[in-house]
Amino acid sequence: MKISTTSLRSKIFISMMGLVFLASVMILVVTVMQYREEAEDYHKKRLLRKETAVKVHINSILENTSFEVKPEKLKYIFKSHGNTRGLSSISELSRIHKMPINIYDLQGHLLISSLLRLNQSHDSLQQLSPEIIKKIDQSPDKRYVIKHEGKDGEYQSSYSYIYNRKFKPIAVLNLPYLADSTFYKKELEEFLKNLGTIYIIMFFLAIIISYLLSRYITKSLNTVNQVLRQTSFSKQSQKIQIKNPNDEINELIESYNKMVDKLEESANKLAQTEREEAWRNMARQVAHEIKNPLTPMRLNIQSFQMTFDPKDPDIKDKFNEFSNILIEQIDLMSKIASAFSDFAKMPQANLQEGDLVEVIRNALKLYDPKEVRFVSSDQKIIFNFDKNQIQRVIANLVKNAIQAVPDDRMPDILVSARETEDKIYITVTDNGSGIAPEHQSRIFEPKFTTKNSGMGLGLAIVKRIIENHNGRIYFHSDTDQGTTFIIEFDK
Numbered sequence: 102m103k104i105s106t107t108s109l110r111s112k113i114f115i116s117m118m119g120l121v122f123l124a125s126v127m128i129l130v131v132t133v134m135q136y137r138e139e140a141e142d143y144h145k146k147r148l149l150r151k152e153t154a155v156k157v158h159i160n161s162i163l164e165n166t167s168f169e170v171k172p173e174k175l176k177y178i179f180k181s182h183g184n185t186r187g188l189s190s191i192s193e194l195s196r197i198h199k200m201p202i203n204i205y206d207l208q209g210h211l212l213i214s215s216l217l218r219l220n221q222s223h224d225s226l227q228q229l230s231p232e233i234i235k236k237i238d239q240s241p242d243k244r245y246v247i248k249h250e251g252k253d254g255e256y257q258s259s260y261s262y263i264y265n266r267k268f269k270p271i272a273v274l275n276l277p278y279l280a281d282s283t284f285y286k287k288e289l290e291e292f293l294k295n296l297g298t299i300y301i302i303m304f305f306l307a308i309i310i311s312y313l314l315s316r317y318i319t320k321s322l323n324t325v326n327q328v329l330r331q332t333s334f335s336k337q338s339q340k341i342q343i344k345n346p347n348d349e350i351n352e353l354i355e356s357y358n359k360m361v362d363k364l365e366e367s368a369n370k371l372a373q374t375e376r377e378e379a380w381r382n383m384a385r386q387v388a389h390e391i392k393n394p395l396t397p398m399r400l401n402i403q404s405f406q407m408t409f410d411p412k413d414p415d416i417k418d419k420f421n422e423f424s425n426i427l428i429e430q431i432d433l434m435s436k437i438a439s440a441f442s443d444f445a446k447m448p449q450a451n452l453q454e455g456d457l458v459e460v461i462r463n464a465l466k467l468y469d470p471k472e473v474r475f476v477s478s479d480q481k482i483i484f485n486f487d488k489n490q491i492q493r494v495i496a497n498l499v500k501n502a503i504q505a506v507p508d509d510r511m512p513d514i515l516v517s518a519r520e521t522e523d524k525i526y527i528t529v530t531d532n533g534s535g536i537a538p539e540h541q542s543r544i545f546e547p548k549f550t551t552k553n554s555g556m557g558l559g560l561a562i563v564k565r566i567i568e569n570h571n572g573r574i575y576f577h578s579d580t581d582q583g584t585t586f587i588i589e590f591d592k
Contacts, residue, residue, distance in 0.1 A: 117311040125300050132296065136289045144257065144280040152259050152276055155198050159263060159274070170265040172206045172272055176213055191215045203275035204263065205229050212272065229273065233260055237273065255280045398430045450487040450569040457482040457518055457525065464495040465516060472512040473499055478519035484592060490566045497559045498529040498586050505533030505584065527588040536578040
């Protein structure tokens with residue numbers, strides 16, 4: 102399963118900023134829509150008010166005319182109004198109400214229009230489409246409004262019936278209306294400018310608040326994370342104590358603390374089992390190593406007992422030879438016991454400030470400078486270490502390096518030391534046969550050896566010493582090219 106590497110704090114911060122941005126966009130969209138709806142509603146109501154006023158005016162003319170109120174008489178009725186010519190009267194009506202006025206008969210033919218004074222071609226005004234007549238008739242309020250775009254902006258045209266005294270439709274009134282939204286556009290622009298300023302301030306405040314809030318939310322989790330990083334089977338884990346955690350974090354902490362108790366119990370059982378197993382292995386190894394010299398000792402004693410003759414003139418030489426063999430075997434058992442004792446009772450490092458370069462030089466004095474070379478990045482490398490144990494490590498690694506070189510090859514061992522800002526490195530490089538890949542995973546195991554002699558404790562003791570100095574040891578090896586052991590210490 103692929104796990105995102107983005108931190109929880111970053112996710113919270115990005116999510117909150119995303120919500121702020123989304124909310125801002127939504128408010129902006131809703132505001133623009135609200136302004137448009139208000140503008141549209143305003144023009145609808147304004148057109149309706151103007152239409153009502155024009156109708157009232159027209160009804161007043163029809164009430165006071167001496168002509169019979171019929172469609173074919175409308176031209177004459179408007180001609181008599183105001184004692185002026187017909188075109189002037191409809192134009193006067195248009196001027197009073199500040200909008201064009203067109204009157205059609207019920208079949209859609211233009212009867213009279215205030216626009217004809219412009220001496221322009223108005224073919225589109227001469228005849229209403231049957232669709233418009235149908236829409237008016239089907240409308241509950243006998244009114245139909247069309248919207249369309251013009252050069253000067255958005256137009257609305259309302260169509261409604263003109264009634265006679267008996268409330269019978271005699272004509273169709275058309276009022277073209279230009280929806281001038283300049284005022285609303287200016288208001289909207291001003292509002293958006295103010296809103297933009299507020300958004301910028303709010304955005305920076307949201308960044309600060311999101312950052313602080315994400316830190317507050319993840320503070321407890323960071324504490325839990327730090328403690329979890331330190332959790333180990335090899336040492337006692339620390340329980341988590343946090344003041345006033347929220348419910349979810351508190352459940353996590355309680356679960357972790359319970360796990361720590363179980364982990365400590367399991368670690369104790371595991372450590373006890375490992376100690377018992379280690380001592381059993383150690384006992385088997387010691388018994389095996391001691392048993393090896395005991396067998397030839399027993400055979401030598403039996404042979405000497407069977408061939409012993411006090412009168413033999415060479416008895417003294419034979420006795421001395423027999424004694425030397427026994428002493429040699431006893432010394433071998435003593436070395437075996439000492440080696441296992443050293444490994445089992447490795448003393449804690451006595452850390453004292455010293456010069457690592459000097460200690461390494463002293464450890465290499467016993468070796469031929471032609472075979473073992475030493476280089477250092479500094480004249481002195483000062484830090485806290487156990488001089489005796491580090492000398493033992495260098496001697497052991499150099500001895501193993503020399504033994505790893507085949508007989509047909511001249512040993513060329515390079516020991517180096519270097520210091521960085523936070524690390525100290527010691528390397529031992531040989532030109533030997535290298536470590537076989539199948540043996541590399543076991544090279545630091547006690548009692549493991551690839552040599553015909555030895556007990557396989559040298560590198561195990563080296564590793565124990567390095568770990569007592571809170572360091573680590575590792576190696577790189579190429580078959581028939583050589584091996585480099587690297588020791589790394591933290592300052």
